Amino acid sequence: MNTYNPILIPTDNVNLPAALEQLTELLAKNAHDMWALQRIHDGWEFGPTRNDVMKEHPDLIPYEQLSDGEKEYDRITTMETLKAILALGYKIVEPEKNDILSKVVFL
Numbered sequence: 001m002n003t004y005n006p007i008l009i010p011t012d013n014v015n016l017p018a019a020l021e022q023l024t025e026l027l028a029k030n031a032h033d034m035w036a037l038q039r040i041h042d043g044w045e046f047g048p049t050r051n052d053v054m055k056e057h058p059d060l061i062p063y064e065q066l067s068d069g070e071k072e073y074d075r076i077t078t079m080e081t082l083k084a085i086l087a088l089g090y091k092i093v094e095p096e097k098n099d100i101l102s103k104v105v106f107l
Contacts, residue, residue: 011083019094020082027081028074029063036060 016024039060047056059070066074085092 008080009084009087011080011087014083014087016079016082016086020092023092024075024078024082027078028071031074031078032059032063032066032070 036059039057042055044055044057044060046058046060047054048058050057059066063071063074082092
């Protein structure tokens with residue numbers, strides 16, 4: 001019997017500003033890359049289907065090559081994290097043009 005009951009930071013009343021759309025996509029890509037880096041570090045490789053014994057996973061590919069469904073999973077996680085930050089009272093401000101967001105390049 002599973003007794004785990006996840007408790008989330010309430011974000012139902014938080015709306016993300018349109019200006020955070022670019023940040024959401026950058027963070028979704030970063031989340032995928034962090035996941036992939038950890039998998040690779042743990043000995044996983046790309047495989048056409050998930051195989052836990054052989055440590056193969058079909059999503060060990062660049063973010064841009066993921067299916068729309070997989071990208072959406074990362075986007076939702078990112079959006080909910082941003083909404084939680086705002087719900088907790090933190091502020092997210094746009095960087096100046098010379099800051100890191102302007103230097104991030106999608107390969």
